[in-house]
Amino acid sequence: MFTGIVEEIGHMRRIHSAGQAMVLTIGAKKILEDVHLGDSIAVNGVCLTVISFDSDSFSVDVMPETYRKTNLRKLQSGTRVNLERAMAANGRFGGHIVQGHVDATATILSRTPEENAVVYRFEPENPHIFRYIIPGGSITIDGISLTVVNVTEGDVSVSIIPHTLAQTVLHDKKAGDTVNIECDVLGKYMERLLKFGPGFSSERTTSKKSTLTADFLAENGFM
Numbered sequence: 001m002f003t004g005i006v007e008e009i010g011h012m013r014r015i016h017s018a019g020q021a022m023v024l025t026i027g028a029k030k031i032l033e034d035v036h037l038g039d040s041i042a043v044n045g046v047c048l049t050v051i052s053f054d055s056d057s058f059s060v061d062v063m064p065e066t067y068r069k070t071n072l073r074k075l076q077s078g079t080r081v082n083l084e085r086a087m088a089a090n091g092r093f094g095g096h097i098v099q100g101h102v103d104a105t106a107t108i109l110s111r112t113p114e115e116n117a118v119v120y121r122f123e124p125e126n127p128h129i130f131r132y133i134i135p136g137g138s139i140t141i142d143g144i145s146l147t148v149v150n151v152t153e154g155d156v157s158v159s160i161i162p163h164t165l166a167q168t169v170l171h172d173k174k175a176g177d178t179v180n181i182e183c184d185v186l187g188k189y190m191e192r193l194l195k196f197g198p199g200f201s202s203e204r205t206t207s208k209k210s211t212l213t214a215d216f217l218a219e220n221g222f223m
Helices: 066-068 127-132 162-167 185-196 213-220
Strands: 009-016 021-027 040-043 048-055 058-060 080-085 102-112 117-124 140-141 144-151 156-160 178-183
Touching: 021 066, 040 058, 117 127, 117 178, 127 178, 127 185, 140 156, 178 185
Parallel strands: none
Antiparallel strands: 009 021, 009 080, 021 058, 040 048, 040 080, 048 058, 102 117, 102 178, 117 156, 140 144, 140 178, 144 156
16 A cells, blocks of 8 residues: 655666566665565556566556556657655555555646646546545645546546645646546445445345445544
């Protein structure tokens, strides 16, 4: 699990591709301080497993499903990437619950300065994810925990302070570039609960109407 607070910007050293499978070697420093084989590291918001490392870089596998679903397939040698280690049990929870499981990519529509901030507007490639995005809610963009400031039928906007912009690869991105989006996992589980309802059994037909209601969730402390 991650928090969406980027720890370091890494640099792509090598990219070995074989069809839709990839091995990425990424130059880094801070996140290598306590790295172990098998550790999870979020690369632009994608949870990947460390398969090897040395004093100044680490390597990860990218499987075809991840290749198809994220912007990792567009990486080139020298590209900067956001990096975050899995959250330590004794650490502060600075962002929100981030799994590193990308829901969709999105295209940057605009980047507009607004006094001390920059407002980014994104168009997700999969409109299905709008059901999980609400104004004031959390969203992960390229591994960065951000707050949604506006949602329309076709795009979503976030406002970014100078510190976040300077410490992440969003500083490098412009209109037309692609980012990874992960929606808040709480909305996904809520939708699943509402679909199947209490007492659901895999032996029952899924066409049965759910008896789980918003009142029930509120009474039991879920809302």
